[in-house]
Amino acid sequence: MTNAQLKDELVAYSKTIGIDKIGFATADPFLTLKERLKTQQQLGYQSGFEKGDIDERTEPERLLPYAKTIISIALAYPAKLENPPKGVKGKRRGLFCRASWGEDYHTVLNDRLQKLEAFIRERVPGAKMASMVDTGALSDRAVAERAGIGWSGKNCAIITPEFGSYVYLGDMITTIAFEPDTPIDDQCGTCNKCVDACPTGALVQGGQLDSNKCIAFLTQTKEMIPERFRKKIGNRLYGCDTCQVVCPENKGKGEEYQPEFTPDPERVKPELLPLLSISNREFKETYGKMAGSWRGKKPIQRNAIIALGHFREEGAVPKLQTLLVNDPRPVIRGTAAWSLGEIGTSQAVDELETAGEKEEEKEVIEEIEKALRKTKEQVDR
Template identity: 80%
Template sequence: MNEELKQEIIAYSKTIGIDKIGFASADPFLTLKERLREQQRLGYASGFEESDIDLRTEPERLLPYAKSIIAIALSYPSKLKNPPKGVKGKRRGLFCRASWGADYHHVLNDRLQKLQEFIESKVPDAKTASMVDTGALSDRAVAERAGIGFSGKNCMIITPEYGSYVYLGEMITTIPFEPDTPIEEGCGTCNKCVESCPTGALIQGGQLDAQKCIAFLTQKKDFIPKQYRKKIGNRLYGCDTCQVVCPINKGKGEEYQPEFEPDPEKVKPELLPLLSLSNRQFKEKYGEMAGSWRGKKPIQRNAILALGHFKEESASETLRQLLTDDARPVIRGTAAWALGEIGGDDNELAMQQALQKEEDEDVIKEIEEALT
């Protein structure tokens, strides 16, 4: 009976916009548990994850009597059509591909909800628990076990059909299903992602120091360590380097769900206008994107870093105003750093004047270092 139901679920999934589906046992993820403990011991965790390792690796703690996990994947785009070009005086930033189009949390939750309703119509007493990204389970570990793809050296699930340009979600269920076979292929001797990581966050194939990862750094709310500021470049949210250099990803990301169609002006926006957005304006323009979840401050801080990276002289007046008038220390201090990168007598004078009035110790340090 369950094999017939499994095939019905697979067929139904194709009608509701699920690109790939797989089935796995709900047994504990014992190998992952040891890896996560090692990550914590080394200080490599980002802090965004569920801190309870048992919850992350034992599905039955999340759903009593769990027997199976259904993993799903939705493909997202890898290329912008007619991307706007940044030029001197109108520099642009960039949101990573995983933030293009509608927030994937909402899209995957919609698919999982429809899948749950279908399953309950077939097995009314079945119990399920779904999650996407922010849930306790490791999406990648579930997807790997369910045969969605293999775990690449870039710490992403790489599928034969869509490369690593996929969003992942899963549903734990009390229904026992025959598990699918994991994909055995891997990266082989290729090490391009490890060698190309701008900050050396990929310690080795399959191991990531999240504290160095640009995708994590761009989401921090406080100051970004100085050694990483220039490496961030014009990234406003996330980083795609380890995906772009992957040979398997070549030609992938051309088929995707319509919700993920990107608006070029949103995902590659002009930097200066970002700095004057109110909370309401930011939410209205960017609120539907996954990259907006931390609010406008990290995005604005990253835009300031990008202007400093470009040494964009036309931004000086705006940055000087932020340095003296903005209520947020992180914005004032980052503006000082950018003004130091741009240079010029007017900017130096503005920093000297700001230094006389500044009371925040971190900002004072930023201004002093920018002046030297």
């Protein structure tokens, strides 16, 4: 069997196992990407979640000796929630981004890649392969762009003609030399809607992201979120979809997707108050199979507290007071103080003053003092 025949068989097989798009790229070094990553590093725009150094991320042969081809796969995910539950006063709700709907995409894409590997191994026993999804050193987006899956949009996502940017990406490096596919020309043109709509200005310009300002990144951190970003987060519990929602290329997209990604409305748009007291076991049982659970419950709880402050949910004051006084985690106590300050009722002020007399952590004391100043200014006005 020739490599061309194997490629045809592989493409046909991919469609039978739930791969929406597959493309083939050379394993040559990503020289343009290397320079861009150096610039990102110099500007301090990296998130810290990146794996590997710049050479590993741009030179496939460092990951698999004698690499010849990188196979890129894309699986579509949904953009619309059927019959979404509505949040009301007393039962406010948060939101997980679309990339966390349904089963964790790492699990699903790894399953597909393992099947592709087995298919290749049966036909070419001596072939070497190395697969990765998101957490590997390679840039999934750079590979997908080279492999003709889509073009790299100004929103820093791969945009496919068929599914818009609502796709997950995975890669497989192999020692087999397949004929590469043709990249797709950039279609963004003069459109700048994603850059203009970014809530925090994280899209510095088309195709350049300051990760430290990105809500998708901020919601995954475990530290105190800088105050200037808290109101921008709104009721987001994990991730942000703004730059995708405003993209004209995504209009009418997101209706075709793999069944594993079908969302449970109650999980992706949960009530906020129960999250404040959820146990580790309950969190794992309810959210453990979602991509948005990978950092554990602490970031989700912190974001839920911010969301309650965003809504100025007066009914949350008793639970926020309990967290402010009793929770062992300074980040949770400090965020609860901020939220009580946003709510600003007389009861919230009383709880802040009481907690301030007992608190010993400097960061939390500062949050309590700022919250009390804010409420005093509101009263004076």
